[in-house]
Amino acid sequence: RxxxxxxxxxxxxxxxxxxxxxxxxxxxxNRYASMGGSSDNGSLERQKSxxxxxxxxxxxxxxxxxxxxxxxxxxNNHAGSPGAALLIWFVAGILAWTGAxxxxxxxxxxxxxxxxxxxxxxxxxxxxSFSFAWTAVMVLKPGSAAIIAIIFGEYVLRVFSxxxxxxxxxxxxxxxxxxxxxxxxxxxSTKLTMRLSxxxxxxxxxxxxxxxxxxxxxxxxxxxxxxxxxSRDWRERNWFTPAEGRGGWEMGEWAIALYAxxxxxxxxxxxxxxxxxMKHPTRDLxxxxxxxxxVVISSYLLANxxxxxxxxxxxxxxxxxxxxxxxxxxxxxxxxxxxxxxVTLSCFGALNATTFTxxxxxxxxxKEGYLPSLFGKLGLxxxxxxxxxxxxxxxSKLAQAGRKCxxxxxxxxxxxxxxxxxxxxxxxxxTACYILVGEFGTLLTFYGVAGYSFxxxxxxxLIMLRIKExxxxxxxxxxxxxxxxxxxxxxxLISRGVFQAPIQTLAVVGFVSxxxxxxxxxxxxxxxxxxxxxxxxxxxxx
Ligand code: ARG
Numbered sequence: 001r002x003x004x005x006x007x008x009x010x011x012x013x014x015x016x017x018x019x020x021x022x023x024x025x026x027x028x029x030n031r032y033a034s035m036g037g038s039s040d041n042g043s044l045e046r047q048k049s050x051x052x053x054x055x056x057x058x059x060x061x062x063x064x065x066x067x068x069x070x071x072x073x074x075x076n077n078h079a080g081s082p083g084a085a086l087l088i089w090f091v092a093g094i095l096a097w098t099g100a101x102x103x104x105x106x107x108x109x110x111x112x113x114x115x116x117x118x119x120x121x122x123x124x125x126x127x128x129s130f131s132f133a134w135t136a137v138m139v140l141k142p143g144s145a146a147i148i149a150i151i152f153g154e155y156v157l158r159v160f161s162x163x164x165x166x167x168x169x170x171x172x173x174x175x176x177x178x179x180x181x182x183x184x185x186x187x188x189s190t191k192l193t194m195r196l197s198x199x200x201x202x203x204x205x206x207x208x209x210x211x212x213x214x215x216x217x218x219x220x221x222x223x224x225x226x227x228x229x230x231s232r233d234w235r236e237r238n239w240f241t242p243a244e245g246r247g248g249w250e251m252g253e254w255a256i257a258l259y260a261x262x263x264x265x266x267x268x269x270x271x272x273x274x275x276x277x278m279k280h281p282t283r284d285l286x287x288x289x290x291x292x293x294x295v296v297i298s299s300y301l302l303a304n305x306x307x308x309x310x311x312x313x314x315x316x317x318x319x320x321x322x323x324x325x326x327x328x329x330x331x332x333x334x335x336x337x338x339x340x341x342x343v344t345l346s347c348f349g350a351l352n353a354t355t356f357t358x359x360x361x362x363x364x365x366x367k368e369g370y371l372p373s374l375f376g377k378l379g380l381x382x383x384x385x386x387x388x389x390x391x392x393x394x395x396s397k398l399a400q401a402g403r404k405c406x407x408x409x410x411x412x413x414x415x416x417x418x419x420x421x422x423x424x425x426x427x428x429x430x431t432a433c434y435i436l437v438g439e440f441g442t443l444l445t446f447y448g449v450a451g452y453s454f455x456x457x458x459x460x461x462l463i464m465l466r467i468k469e470x471x472x473x474x475x476x477x478x479x480x481x482x483x484x485x486x487x488x489x490x491x492x493l494i495s496r497g498v499f500q501a502p503i504q505t506l507a508v509v510g511f512v513s514x515x516x517x518x519x520x521x522x523x524x525x526x527x528x529x530x531x532x533x534x535x536x537x538x539x540x541x542x
Contacts, residue, residue: 065350067264200349215306
């Protein structure tokens with residue numbers, strides 16, 4: 001049914017290696033037969049190196065990035081009152097959770113790397129899948145990484161000069177350095193990356209817990225150390241009265257607040273990009289999602305409550321660095337620096353996680369033939385040999401001599417432990433471009449509209465599959481109202497975005513449509529195909 005294209009022959013070199021995923025129960029009768037060549041899962045997936053904790057850390061590490069420390073002001077301003085703001089945070093969290101639960105079902109039924117790319121291909125065919133891959137690889141992934149990197153740069157400067165007023169180029173420079181460091185770590189070793197991301201996960205949860213505990217202590221005792229007197233104004237505050245000049249029901253405003261909240265929850269689909277590399281994908285994917293989402297939702301709600309307990313309403317609305325204002329209010333300037341440092345680390349962790357998953361998406365797109373096949377190759381491998389190891393290879397004379405050693409292999413290597421370095425380089429290059437030229441207000445809306453259009457389509461695919469293929473093996477089934485709720489709310493969001501930001505929406509439509517000629521180009525075999533077509537027409541004409 002699907003055409004497979006010439007580039008797909010890049011799959012062939014794997015056939016002599018270990019067969020596909022033993023943990024994919026349906027693999028025997030080839031559930032993916034309709035997916036063209038991709039039932040060969042590629043060599044990265046054979047590594048099966050991600051544990052439950054690794055995957056959880058990846059998801060938490062990506063979701064908890066910059067948002068909870070800086071977007072509260074936007075949510076607050078557009079929501080109109082503290083109570084409405086908290087409600088928006090809750091709704092955003094639940095929306096993300098319904099999306100993630102739907103993706104858990106899809107990931108179990110179609111356990112391939114690449115997330116939505118694989119599901120869209122299965123549900124709607126190659127054209128839609130290609131459009132997604134195109135948009136995600138070219139804009140969504142590098143764009144969001146650039147935003148995180150920039151926020152990282154801003155906070156690094158804030159650590160050194162808390163008063164703000166940062167030089168834009170200095171910020172961009174720091175962002176670029178961070179990007180290079182993170183890409184380097186990711187390229188060198190999956191294990192190292194995972195260790196780092198585990199560490200960051202604990203750090204982030206600790207930071208959010210600290211904010212909550214401090215908020216409660218301050219609320220209960222009125223204690224604060226910055227000398228401006230006890231912080232009691234939350235008691236007099238009327239939580240649900242709209243701020244001055246605000247009406248009651250403002251759907252458009254709430255939609256914008258929701259977008260800002262959703263940025264903080266974004267990344268909920270990212271563990272789906274690496275399902276193929278998980279040790280126990282069918283068991284762990286839903287577990288990871290249903291552990292991470294409630295943790296993130298409750299810690300965000302608690303942190304926001306803490307902000308409201310400690311900070312005057314006006315400050316929450318006006319500060320883009322709420323967490324720093326929070327620290328300063330409680331502990332004075334040093335507290336501000338401490339919290340700026342915590343946000344810095346959080347952003348760095350998120351950058352690390354997003355680099356990891358984006359690399360996998362680009363790699364999957366390369367494997368699929370959506371990108372030049374180079375990007376679907378593994379390139380750098382770090383190999384440890386223990387003395388006395390039984391798996392000593394000829395490469396490591398040192399280990400034979402009874403010494404511990406680490407060897408690097410560069411070039412096209414299909415060995416265990418290799419990383420998709422070309423894919424990560426592409427992602428890093430694009431991210432660097434966005435860091436350099438980025439105008440982030442615009443990019444964020446673009447991100448929201450484009451991102452949610454594809455989330456919507458993917459979850460719609462789930463509903464269609466339930467109807468069209470009731471017999472498909474689904475190790476995890478979500479409650480059917482979950483995807484329906486997600487589709488309805490995201491449709492509302494997309495339509496609000498269309499009205500609120502028509503220019504950006506046009507840009508999205510334009511960019512996604514651009515994928516159609518590119519798709520035909522690749523399907524038709526590029527220049528060669530073009531000439532074949534021209535000559536065929538010519539000969540037919542003559
Ligand atoms: N939720 C993250 C934050 O608060 C942003 C995640 C961006 N998404 C992504 N796929 N990288 O910073």
